[in-house]
Amino acid sequence: MTQLTEWMQSVLRPTHEMVSDISCRLTTLEQKVMDMDSGWKKEIAAVQEAMRKVATGVELFALTQRVVYIEEHLSQIHDVLKISDDNDDDLRGNNCKCTMQRRSAINKENRAKLKIVDTYGTRSFQRAKALLHESEGKSYTEVEIFAEVLGTKAGYVRGLGRSVRSVGSSSSAASVDLSWRLEEARLEIEEMRLDRWNMKRF
Known part of the structure; x- marks a missing residue:
């Protein structure tokens, strides 16, 4: 048993040393990467600042040229017209x-x-x-405009389908009055539907 323990320790000792060495190397490598990363960030910030200064310089140069051009143009116009304060x-x-x-x-x-x-x-x-x-x-509602433009079909209510048998051409005054009231009821139903739809939207 003692031999087995010694043999196991002799086998495991190099492994522990190797793992410890790898761990140290990884820690050192991580530190180097972090240092490089901060260095790169500093360099990038410096380049960005330099680019900003270049862009600002170019804009100022163009603006200065424009101002000089305008001043020259105005002086030429003033010389040509010779405008005095009086006229x-x-x-x-x-x-x-x-x-x-x-x-x-x-x-x-x-x-x-x-x-x-x-x-x-x-x-x-x-x-x-x-x-x-x-x-x-x-003012007309949408339903009234629809009814006026398309007219009415006897026995048909929009949105409900067929509701009453169609009235023949030889109808009496009472049936004409009934169809007129039916049309008014249909318009009221359409207005109520429209109001309900508007209420649901809000």
Whole structure:
């Protein structure tokens, strides 16, 4: 038994030493990687800062060139016109008047070319729509528009299908009145459905 224990210890000792050595090497390697990583981060930050300075320098250079160009252009215009403080306002006023007259003539020509004549003048779209609504007298719901445009089928209620037998052409006044009331009831049902649908949405 003692021999077996000694033999086991002799076999395990190199293994323990090897594992310990590998563990030390891994720890050293991890430390080196962390040091390299922080070094790379510092280098990347330095490169980014340098790029920012270069971009700012390029932008400033372009902006400076633009300002110089504008100043030269303005000085040339000022030399050509030789504007004094006294006649400055008169010159601007005449220039505006000419521009407005030219625009007015162009607008007059364009209005003459229109095929549809705009009779609303300077009214806004909302005001024109309100005036149309006032002239018609009432606003229609979607159901009423649907009924007015498509008309009605005898014996058919939209959304419900066939509900009453169709009325023949030789119907009496009572059956016509009944179909009229049925149509009104159908419209009320559609309005209630629409209201319920709107309530569910909110």
